[in-house]
Amino acid sequence: MNRIRGVVEAIYSPHSPFGVTWPISSAGTLSAPRSSDDDESTLLLRVARGDVTALRVLYDAYAGRAMAIAMRVLRDETAAEDVIQETFLEVWRRAGDFDRRRGGIGAWVTTIAHSRAIDRLRSSTTRSRAIAAASDLLIPLPQPLPSDGMERRRDEARVAAALAALPVEQRRAIELAYFEGLTQGEIAVKMHSPLGTAKERVRLAINKLAKLLKSTED
Amino acid sequence: MDCRDFKDLVPALALETLDKSERADCVAHLATRGQHDGCHKAETHARALVARLADVLPDHPVKPGVWHAIEQRVTASGPPPAPTRRRPRWRELGGWVVAAALLALYVQKGPLRASSFADAASASPPAFEHAAALMMDQKVRRYVFRPAQGGTARGALLLAPTLRKAMILIDRVAPPRPGHGLHLWAVRGAGAPPALVTRLDAADVGIAIADLGAILFEPTLPSELLLSNDPADAASPHSVLMTANLAP
Numbered sequence: 001m002n003r004i005r006g007v008v009e010a011i012y013s014p015h016s017p018f019g020v021t022w023p024i025s026s027a028g029t030l031s032a033p034r035s036s037d038d039d040e041s042t043l044l045l046r047v048a049r050g051d052v053t054a055l056r057v058l059y060d061a062y063a064g065r066a067m068a069i070a071m072r073v074l075r076d077e078t079a080a081e082d083v084i085q086e087t088f089l090e091v092w093r094r095a096g097d098f099d100r101r102r103g104g105i106g107a108w109v110t111t112i113a114h115s116r117a118i119d120r121l122r123s124s125t126t127r128s129r130a131i132a133a134a135s136d137l138l139i140p141l142p143q144p145l146p147s148d149g150m151e152r153r154r155d156e157a158r159v160a161a162a163l164a165a166l167p168v169e170q171r172r173a174i175e176l177a178y179f180e181g182l183t184q185g186e187i188a189v190k191m192h193s194p195l196g197t198a199k200e201r202v203r204l205a206i207n208k209l210a211k212l213l214k215s216t217e218d
Numbered sequence: 219m220d221c222r223d224f225k226d227l228v229p230a231l232a233l234e235t236l237d238k239s240e241r242a243d244c245v246a247h248l249a250t251r252g253q254h255d256g257c258h259k260a261e262t263h264a265r266a267l268v269a270r271l272a273d274v275l276p277d278h279p280v281k282p283g284v285w286h287a288i289e290q291r292v293t294a295s296g297p298p299p300a301p302t303r304r305r306p307r308w309r310e311l312g313g314w315v316v317a318a319a320l321l322a323l324y325v326q327k328g329p330l331r332a333s334s335f336a337d338a339a340s341a342s343p344p345a346f347e348h349a350a351a352l353m354m355d356q357k358v359r360r361y362v363f364r365p366a367q368g369g370t371a372r373g374a375l376l377l378a379p380t381l382r383k384a385m386i387l388i389d390r391v392a393p394p395r396p397g398h399g400l401h402l403w404a405v406r407g408a409g410a411p412p413a414l415v416t417r418l419d420a421a422d423v424g425i426a427i428a429d430l431g432a433i434l435f436e437p438t439l440p441s442e443l444l445l446s447n448d449p450a451d452a453a454s455p456h457s458v459l460m461t462a463n464l465a466p
Contacts, residue, residue, distance in 0.1 A: 047298070048298055049297070049298075050296075050297030050298060052289060052292055052293065055288075055292065056285070056289075059285055059288065063280045063284070063285070064277030064278060064279065064280060065272055065275075065277055067277070067278040067279070067280045068272065068275040068276060068277055068278040069272045069275060071278050072275055080278075081280070081281065081283075081284050084280060084284050084288075085284060085287055085288050085291065086392075088288045088292075089288065089291055089292065089295075092288075092292045092295075092298050093298050093299065093393070094298075095298060096298060096299070103262060103265065103266040103269070104266070106269070107265065107266045107269035107270070108269075110269040110272045111265055111268075111269050114234065114268075114269070114272070115234060118234045119370050119390075120370070123365065123368065123369065123370045155270070155273050156273045156274060159270050159271065159273040159274055160273075160274050163271075163274060174233065174271070177230070177233040177234070177235035178233050178234075178235075178268065178271050179271075181234070182235065183235050183236065183237050184230055184235050184236065184237070185237060187235065199230065202229055202230050202233065202235060203226065203229050203230065205229075206229030206232070206233070206264065206267065206268070207229065209267060210263070210267050213267070213270070
């Protein structure tokens with residue numbers, strides 16, 4: 001969420017290249033949004049009203065993350081760029097329908113990008129090729145950065161630690177699903193395990209991941 | 219599928235790792251009216267959790283041209299559609315999702331069983347109700363469209379010759395650009411040029427359902443159908459999204 005705050009503050013600075021104004025308090029200081037939730041609501045409202053500048057703020061905040069997941073799934077820069085276009089066009093069209101009770105905008109954008117990348121992967125790749133192409137290696141997890149106080153870094157570290165704490169087979173199942181776009185049946189083939197085992201690993205892994213993350217955030 | 223089944227599958231649903239039929243079952247379950255045992259909340263939590271997995275990837279730089287392309291497309295498309303009041307909007311979208319899910323089931327498995335259909339169909343848009351009866355009829359001929367290379371559009375033609383009735387159901391179509399639209403073309407006989415059958419309107423969730431009545435039967439049944447996304451006044455198909463072979 002601090003991504004939005006950083007980008008918003010940069011864009012709404014007096015030196016913003018976007019030519020938009022932000023309310024200046026009577027003391028002449030920049031009235032920054034009270035919270036990143038406020039930032040998100042305001043931005044989405046503006047996108048829904050057709051403000052391209054607001055869409056650009058969201059793009060600057062989340063395109064890199066969306067591109068990372070699209071690249072990871074598709075491994076093709078041109079296809080991933082198409083996914084990014086589709087993702088932000090969908091954000092443009094659906095901003096007015098976004099329901100914040102269903103999660104933050106970052107999760108929404110990431111979910112759209114992931115879903116579009118999976119659609120593209122499954123429409124363009126024969127499944128035997130997809131299984132064969134899926135990496136046999138676990139994702140290298142980012143190392144926590146000492147004394148890095150940014151919320152985003154802390155989030156990365158929490159997710160990385162939770163993934164690392166999963167049994168290897170469960171972590172592998174999640175990674176094959178999310179980062180390689182395999183179905184549960186394909187995960188079973190890739191991991192040489194019965195379908196039921198693959199399904200159970202996915203289910204247990206997500207449930208355990210939720211508990212691990214909750215325990216670190218409480 | 220009941221709420222307990224759904225919640226068992228929700229982690230896999232959020233990971234997009236279900237196969238088509240399981241996913242369609244889940245989507246249809248979510249869209250059904252009536253009491254749920256925390257299904258929507260479970261789905262929301264699972265999707266938010268799964269989205270965090272992307273946190274372990276370092277951001278990937280995006281070329282400046284990508285933003286310029288987006289900017290051009292949103293500028294050309296005009297302002298986003300105005301949101302309607304929240305509750306009816308969700309109901310409507312839910313209905314279309316049900317329609318898409320049922321279409322996916324139908325394309326994959328053929329005629330639907332009434333028992334698995336009734337609840338879901340009650341939540342679908344009115345246009346879909348007309349297709350519902352045909353989708354449960356074992357005598358109706360079903361032709362599945364083949365997407366053009368790299369395309370994700372999906373569709374089926376339902377043909378009831380004895381009733382001289384036909385319906386076309388399409389989903390996963392990208393919204394046409396301004397001045398463009400979906401066109402259905404028919405080829406009658408080898409070498410014959412495609413003739414326009416009708417233009418179709420897609421809902422903003424990428425679904426189109428049209429009752430073609432008897433027009434497909436006159437003068438003879440086509441040997442092939444093509445769906446294209448072309449300028450409104452196109453005289454022939456150029457940007458073909460998918461085709462269906464109707465030849466015996």
